[in-house]
Amino acid sequence: MPSLFEKWQPIVGVHADEIRVKKMHTRWGSCNTRAKRIWLSVYLPAYPIECTEYVIVHELCHLHHANHSLAFWQTVASAMPDYRQWHNILAGKTGQLD
Structure with missing residues (x-):
């Protein structure tokens, strides 16, 4: 996983500043913007590696925008243009991002 953070x-x-893994049952990742700490779910490896990369990008983008504003999603899309595909897999969807 460190190599994925080095990449993204x-x-x-x-x-x-800190990356941790824990059992999370309702989300794939979380971000403490003040501490610059990112948590990732231990369940991510059950999905394609691109899903883990998407969660990493998503959480890193929260260090720019501590919300899910349009600016946040534009930052995600700028870093990872195909993020919707991976988001939808994790959401169990085949359609567009809600």
């Missing part, structure tokens, strides 16, 4: 941090333009 320069692309997103931000650095997480």
Whole structure:
């Protein structure tokens, strides 16, 4: 996983100070913007690696925008143009992002 953060941090333009993994039953990742700490779900490896990359990008983008505003999603799309595909897999959807 450190190599994935090494790959995506320069692309997103931000650095997480701490990365942790834990059992999360209602989300794939979370971000503490003050501590620059990102948590990832232990269940992500059950999905394609691109899903983990999407969650990493998503959480890193929260270090720029601590919400799900249009600017946040534009930052995600700029870093990972095909993010909707991976988001939808994790959401159990085949359609567009809600």
